[in-house]
Amino acid sequence: MLACLGLTLAGCAASSTSAVSPASGKSITLNLGGSQPLTWTPGQPLKVAFFAYGSSTAWEVAMTKSAKETAAHLGIDMTVFDSNENAQTQFNQMQTALTSGKYNAWTFAPVDGSLICSVVQQAATKGIAVINQQAGVCGKDGESGDAARVPGLLSFVGGIGASASTWKAFTDYVSKDNPDPTTAVVLSGTAGVAQTISSSDAIKALHTARPDFDVLGTYATDYSSQSGYNLTQQALQQHPNVKVIISIYSGITTGARQAVKEAGLAGKVKIYDVGGDTEAVAAVRTGLQTMTVPQFPATQVRTALETLDKLNKGQIDGPVIKMNDGSTLGGPNGEPFFVTKSSAANFTAEY
Template identity: 30%
Template sequence: MRFVAAVATVAAVAITATVGAGAQPAAQQAKVKAIAFFGFAAANSFAQATWAGVKQTAKKNHVSAKFFDPNFNAQTQVSQIQDAITTGRYQAFVIQANDGNAVIPAIKQALAAHIAVVAEFTPVGSNYATIKPPVRGLVFVGEAPVWNGQSLGKLGIQACAGKNPCNVAYLEGFKSLPLDNARTDAVKKTLATAPNVKLAADVEGGYTQASGLKAAQDVLQAHPDIDVMIGSAQAIEGAQQAVKTAGKEGKIKLIGNGGSCQAIAGVRDGTWFATYIIAEKSSGAKAAQFAINKANGKKVPTSYDSRKLQNPIGTKANLGNFKAQYCD
C-alpha cells in the first residue's frame, strides 16, 4: 500500500479528464453530471491508481471526472474542495485526504450543499481503529490504520517462526503523523505478543526508496543481527538494496506495506517474505460508484471495508493471480 504522507508547498495543479459524458435518453438521465477527485498528488503512483478507478467508474456512468492535485499539501486540498463546492459543477466528491482532520469543515460544507462525499483510504477524524465516519452523511471506503498495523505485526511474527530470538526492525512512515503513529503502535503491540520476537529497531523509513535505503543502512550498522525488516513498500524497496549490499540477501526477511508491482514481484520471486496489499484501483472505483449512487438518490453503506476487494495478506501462498494495480 502506498502509505503516502508528505508536506509540500508547490502550487496545486488541476488535472482534468472528461470521461464518457455523452448524451443519454431522457428516461435514463441521472442527477450526477460530474465527479471531483481530491487525491494525494498527481505525481503519486498510489493516487494515480485511485484516479484510474474513479475514471473507470465515471466512464461507466457517463459522468465527467476531474482530478484536483494539491501536491500533498493539506491546506491546498481543503481550498480546492471549497472552490469546487463554490463552482456548483460537481454533484459527487471522492476525497483522499492528506490530513483527515483538516478536511472535516470542507466535507461538512459539501454535504450541506447536497454534494455526495466519499472519503477514500485516509480515515476522516482521529479515530484510527474504525472505519465508521465521524461526520453524518459521509461515506468511507478503506480500512483502519490500526487493522493494517496489526496485520503487519502478524506477518512479522509469521516471518519469525522457528527463530528465537528473532530481531525485527520496523521502518515507520513519518513519526510526525498521527495516522502513522497509530499504525506503528499497533505493529509494536502485535509483535510484543510473540515471546520470541524482539523489536530491535524502530526508525523513520518514510515513503521513498531513498529514505528506506538510508534507514536500512543505519539499522544494519547498529543492529547487524536483524532477522526481519518491515516498512512501507517503497521503503522496503530501498531496504532491499541495503540488505543486498550488506551481503544479507536471503538472510533478512522483508515485509512491505503496499501492493505495488515491485512489492508483488518481490514476494513472487522470494526476495520478500510478504507485502500487505490494497487493490487501490478497485478501491477508487468502488468509492466513485458509491458517490455517484448516493448523489443519484440510491442507498449506499456508510462504510466499506476495502479488504473485501482483495485478501491483503500478500504472502506467496496467498497471491494467486493477483496483478498489482500500480507501480512505485
C-alpha cells in the same frame, strides 16, 4: 439487497435498493446520521470533485488513472484536484470547491483527516454526496466499518494501509511467522499520516504482547525507495543482528531490498510490508521478500465512483461501507489478503 456494487460482501453495510427511477426526477432522502439527511434527485448531472492525495508515488498514479477511466466509463463529469501530498493545499482546494457550488459529489483520500474535517462536514450539510477513501477524517483515523464514516457522509471505502485492523492482522502474521525471540527494525513514514499512526500503534502493541520481539529502531522515511535504501543501510550498520524488516509501504521496500541484497543478507533478513506493488509481489515470488499485504488503489476509487453512480440511479438509500479497498480478496469482514510465496504466482498487483 446489499449496497455492495457487485463486488463483495466483505465489510459491506446493508442498504436496500431504492425503487426510484432516475427518469422520474423524484427526490430521495437518505438518513446518513448527520445533522440533516441527504436529499438527492436521481438522474441529475453528476459533477464530482476528486481530491487526490498526490501524484508522486505509483499508488497515487494508479488511483488517479483509475478515477479518470471510471469517470469516463460511467459518463461522470469529474474534476481532479491534486494536493501534491500537502494537507493545507487539499484543505484549500476543498474550500474553493465548496464555495464555487460547482460540485454535487466529492470523493477523496485525505492527507490530514483532522485539518479537512470542518470543510468536509460543511459539504455534507450543503447536500453534497461525500465519500472518503483510504483513511478516516475528524479523528476517525484507523477505524473500520461504519465507525470510519463521519455522520453525514455517504460512504467510506476502507483503505488497507490506514486501517488499524489491517495492521493488527499484519503484526499477528509477522509474530506467528517469527515465534522465536526476534530483532526487527521498522521503516516508517511521515508523522501524523494515518498509515504511520496505525502501523506504529500495531507494532507497539506487538512488542508489548511479545517483549522478545525486539524493535531495535524505527526510521521515518519520506515513502521513497531512495529513503528506504539509505535508512536500511543505516539500520543494518547500527543493528547488524537484525532478523526482520517491517516496511509500511512497498515504495520504501524497493530501496530496502536493494540495501539488504548489497549487504549480502538477501534471504537471511525477512522483509514484510504493506503495499503489494508489482516489485514487492515479484520479490515475494523469488524469495527476496517474505510477505506483502496488497493495496488496491484502482479498485478503491472505482468503488467510490460506482457508489456515486448508484446513488444517481436511485439505487442506494443509506450509507455504503466497503473495507479492504473494495477488493474481493481478504476475509469476510475486510481482513487483508496476504501475498506469500504460495499465493504470489496467482496474484497481479494493481500498481
